[in-house]
Amino acid sequence: MAASSRSQVLSLYRMMLKESGRFPSYNYRSYALRRVRDAFRANRKVEDPKSVERLMEEGREALALIQRQVSIGKMYEVQKTVVE
Amino acid sequence: MLSPGRTASCRLLRPASWLSLRQGSQRSAGGAPQRELIKKHDLEKNELRPLYMDFQATTPMDPRVLDAMLPYQVNYYGNPHSRTHAYGWESETAMENARQQVADLIGADPREIVFTSGATESNNMAIKGVARFYQAKKRHVITTQTEHKCVLDSCRVLEAEGFNITYLPVQKNGLLDLEMLEACIRPDTCLVSVMTVNNEIGVKQPIKDIGQICRSKGVFLHTDAAQAVGKIPVNVNDWKVDLMSISAHKIYGPKGVGALYVRRRPRVRLEPLQNGGGQERGLRSGTVPTPLAVGLGAACSIARTEMEYDHYRVSMLADRLVQKILSETPDVIMNGDPEQRYPGCINLSFAYVEGESLLMALKDVALSSGSACTSASLEPSYVLRAIGTDEDLAHSSIRFGIGRFTTEEEVDYTAGRCIQQVRRLREMSPLWEMVQEGVDLKSIKWTQH
Numbered sequence: 001m002a003a004s005s006r007s008q009v010l011s012l013y014r015m016m017l018k019e020s021g022r023f024p025s026y027n028y029r030s031y032a033l034r035r036v037r038d039a040f041r042a043n044r045k046v047e048d049p050k051s052v053e054r055l056m057e058e059g060r061e062a063l064a065l066i067q068r069q070v071s072i073g074k075m076y077e078v079q080k081t082v083v084e
Numbered sequence: 085m086l087s088p089g090r091t092a093s094c095r096l097l098r099p100a101s102w103l104s105l106r107q108g109s110q111r112s113a114g115g116a117p118q119r120e121l122i123k124k125h126d127l128e129k130n131e132l133r134p135l136y137m138d139f140q141a142t143t144p145m146d147p148r149v150l151d152a153m154l155p156y157q158v159n160y161y162g163n164p165h166s167r168t169h170a171y172g173w174e175s176e177t178a179m180e181n182a183r184q185q186v187a188d189l190i191g192a193d194p195r196e197i198v199f200t201s202g203a204t205e206s207n208n209m210a211i212k213g214v215a216r217f218y219q220a221k222k223r224h225v226i227t228t229q230t231e232h233k234c235v236l237d238s239c240r241v242l243e244a245e246g247f248n249i250t251y252l253p254v255q256k257n258g259l260l261d262l263e264m265l266e267a268c269i270r271p272d273t274c275l276v277s278v279m280t281v282n283n284e285i286g287v288k289q290p291i292k293d294i295g296q297i298c299r300s301k302g303v304f305l306h307t308d309a310a311q312a313v314g315k316i317p318v319n320v321n322d323w324k325v326d327l328m329s330i331s332a333h334k335i336y337g338p339k340g341v342g343a344l345y346v347r348r349r350p351r352v353r354l355e356p357l358q359n360g361g362g363q364e365r366g367l368r369s370g371t372v373p374t375p376l377a378v379g380l381g382a383a384c385s386i387a388r389t390e391m392e393y394d395h396y397r398v399s400m401l402a403d404r405l406v407q408k409i410l411s412e413t414p415d416v417i418m419n420g421d422p423e424q425r426y427p428g429c430i431n432l433s434f435a436y437v438e439g440e441s442l443l444m445a446l447k448d449v450a451l452s453s454g455s456a457c458t459s460a461s462l463e464p465s466y467v468l469r470a471i472g473t474d475e476d477l478a479h480s481s482i483r484f485g486i487g488r489f490t491t492e493e494e495v496d497y498t499a500g501r502c503i504q505q506v507r508r509l510r511e512m513s514p515l516w517e518m519v520q521e522g523v524d525l526k527s528i529k530w531t532q533h
Contacts, residue, residue, distance in 0.1 A: 027136070027489035028147055038393070069147035081133045082448040083493050 004056045012059050013040050019066045024073045026081045032066060134450045135494045139485030140283045140311060140429050141452060145379070146336040146488070152382035153338065156375035164374050165363060175374045182381025186343050189384040190309075190328065191319035198344045198364045199372045199380070203310040203331035204234040205357070206344035207277075209368065210306045210327040211238040213354030214275050215247055222274035226250045228260055229470040230282055232308055239277075257421035258287035258471050266297050275304045280312035284467040284483060285420035286429030288316070295324030304352055310334050310342070314387030315395065315426060320345055326352045330384075332376070336488060337383030341376035344368075394488050395427075401486050401495050402427040408499035413506050415519075419468060419481060430484040431468075433477040436516040437509045442482060445505040449498050453482050 013036070020032035043055055127133060136144070156178060162171025164179040180194065187194040200206045215225055227239055229251050239249045250268050254260055260278060269276070276298050281288050291307055298305040305324065310331035312318060320328060328345040332338055346352050346367065360369025387394075410416055415435035434442060439453040453465075464478035473481070484498065510516040519525060 027144065027491070030491045031489045032147075035393075065148060065151050068151060072150070079127070079130065079133050081135055083135055083491075083497050084132075 004052055009040075009052075009056065012056060012063065016059065016063050016066065019063060019070060022070045023066075024070075024077050026084050028069070028073065036062075132448070134448045135497060136450045137484050137486065137490070137494065137498055138450050138452050139487035139490075140286075140334075140483060141485070142333045142339065143336045143487055144489060145338060146383065146386055148386055149337050149379050149382045153375045153379040156378050160374070162374075164372055165361070179372055179374050179377050182377045182379075185381035185385040185388075186330065189314060189318070189388050190330075190345060191321055192345050193348065195365075196345055196348050198346060198367050199377050200342050200344055200368055201340060202333075202342040203232075203308060203329040204342075205368075206329035206331075206342050207232065207234045207306075207308055208238050209344055209354060209357050210329060210346075211235060211275065211277055212242065213357060213367075214304055214306070214327065214352065215242050216245075216355040217353045218274045219247070222272045224248045224250070224270050224273040225275045225277070226252060226265065226268055226273060226303075227277040228252045228254055228279075230254050230258065230284075230287075230467045231277065231279055232283065232310075235277055235279070235308060254470055256472050257424070258282060258285050258419070259421055259424055260289055260294070262290065262293055262297065265294065266301075269297070269301045269303055273301075273303050275306055277306040277308070279308040279310075280318070281309070281316070281426045281429070282420070282467065283311050283429070284465055285431045285471065286311075286425045286427075287420040288312070288424045288426055290424070291325065292323045298326075299324045311426065311429070314384060314391065315398075315428065317391065320347070330380075332380040332383055335383045335387050338376050338379040341373060341380050343380065390488070397488075398486050398490075399427040401490055401492065402430055404492070405484060405486070405495045405499050406430060406432075408496070409502055412503045416506075417477065419471060419473060428486040430486070431481055432484070433468075433473065433481040434506050435477060435480065436513050436519060437480050437506055439480045439482060441509060442480070442502075442505060445509060446482075446498075446501055449501060451482055451484060451498075 016036045017033060020036055021029060023029035023032055046052055046055065156175070160171070160174050160178065162169070162173075162175040164172060164175040166172025166175070179199075183194040183197050183199070186192075186197050198206075198209075200209065211225065215222075223246070225239060225242060225247055227235060227249065236251075239247075239251075243249050252260060252264060252268060265276070276294065278289050278291065278294055280291050289307075291305075295305050304326040306327035306329075307323075307325050308329045309318060310329055311334055313328075313330050314335035318328075325345070326347040330343040330345070332341045332343075344367075346354060354367055356367050356369070358369050363369050363372060406418065409432065410418075413434070417433045417435070419431040419433060443451060443453060464473075464475060465481070468478040468481060482502075486495070515525065518528075
């Protein structure tokens with residue numbers, strides 16, 4: 001598998017942010033958005049292709065997790081919190 | 085009601101200040117009516133949900149934890165103790181994996197972790213189990229006055245069995261006096277129990293130093309680390325801790341599971357509380373709930389990777405909350421040592437404001453005054469009493485909990501509402517009027533108290 005290019009990384013980042021924004025729960029949504037952003041920001045300088053690939057794999061698994069949890073959240077929706 | 089024999093032995097051994105704890109609960113059971121100012125009511129269909137700022141009572145489950153648990157709730161439902169088929173084997177693998185994750189978080193060996201139903205069970209097991217095992221030669225247990233109710237209650241049960249218990253007082257800042265502890269240890273002391281981080285005031289005890297003292301005197305150290313594990317770095321070998329209680333639902337895990345760390349070298353022996361098929365090394369029989377154990381393991385592993393990030397955020401948000409409130413509201417006191425604390429647990433006393441009315445006024449923020457276990461009775465929290473807070477300030481204290489999922493908006497909203505409501509309640513208070521006029525409240529002679 002070819003090393004992940006910049007565009008692939010950005011594409012994963014965008015997908016993760018989009019999916020995180022779909023959490024019905026305010027707290028989970030804000031946490032996921034913030035955490036994804038901070039994680040990508042923290043790993044911005046990583047050069048070694050093996051590490052990049054490993055991080056991308058983790059990212060893809062996290063994306064799948066977010067998708068599953070968003071669906072579960074949508075199944076059991078509750079009212080919004082005061083701050084929304 | 086207490087039987088006559090039991091009352092007699094309690095009177096001999098129990099220090100006077102603790103009578104009120106037992107009497108308080110009796111009063112609510114039989115005599116004086118228990119007023120509940122904040123009436124329980126279900127949220128209306130379209131009513132907005134309050135903000136959750138009570139992370140010491142419990143925490144929401146992290147989505148990653150739920151994701152790890154679900155397969156074991158749906159498909160991999162085998163009993164981990166079944167030895168004869170794949171359902172059992174896969175369940176056992178998951179359980180042992182979870183055990184390793186818990187052990188890694190606290191620097192222990194997985195063989196030293198016992199799964200229980202929560203920190204309360206772990207505390208009961210540790211205190212009663214150790215005391216009863218060594219009761220032939222050792223009859224003394226030391227604990228503090230700010231411990232969780234389950235620890236204090238277990239000690240009371242031991243007192244009824246004939247043990248001597250010393251309830252050490254704490255200093256004004258909530259910390260234990262190490263010299264007092266050292267002086268209290270006797271040749272027949274078997275156990276010292278001190279919680280790592282207090283659930284009401286957030287004070288962090290110097291467990292490392294206490295471990296040093298206990299190890300040098302040959303006494304076991306048990307610590308209730310339910311509020312500390314996963315939030316501050318914990319290492320059982322560094323701290324020389326022999327027993328440690330862990331609770332899953334305080335670290336974004338499921339409710340109903342916890343763990344007890346029991347040291348193997350030097351070996352700590354326990355008399356088991358729950359007997360049966362010999363699971364968990366004979367210390368806690370009963371089927372280990374695989375999905376819950378997996379949840380606890382996942383929560384611990386997530387906490388391990390996220391600890392620094394969470395701690396930074398929680399400290400930052402806590403500072404933000406406290407600075408905002410203190411800068412715009414006079415006469416507010418933070419209970420507990422300002423340095424030796426876990427930042428996510430903030431206990432503030434607002435002078436001249438009644439705690440329950442402030443909580444009612446802040447009904448769109450989920451807060452608590454005192455711990456969830458004691459919020460039913462109207463007595464001021466015994467923890468606040470132990471740190472020497474005045475009665476009136478103890479009644480007006482609120483605990484703010486900040487956690488992994490708290491946002492800046494929530495903190496700003498909470499601070500704003502708090503400042504606004506305190507101001508409003510104070511304007512309605514005649515005591516506040518008197519204070520504004522320069523009257524010294526302590527000099528007033530009230531006719532009937």
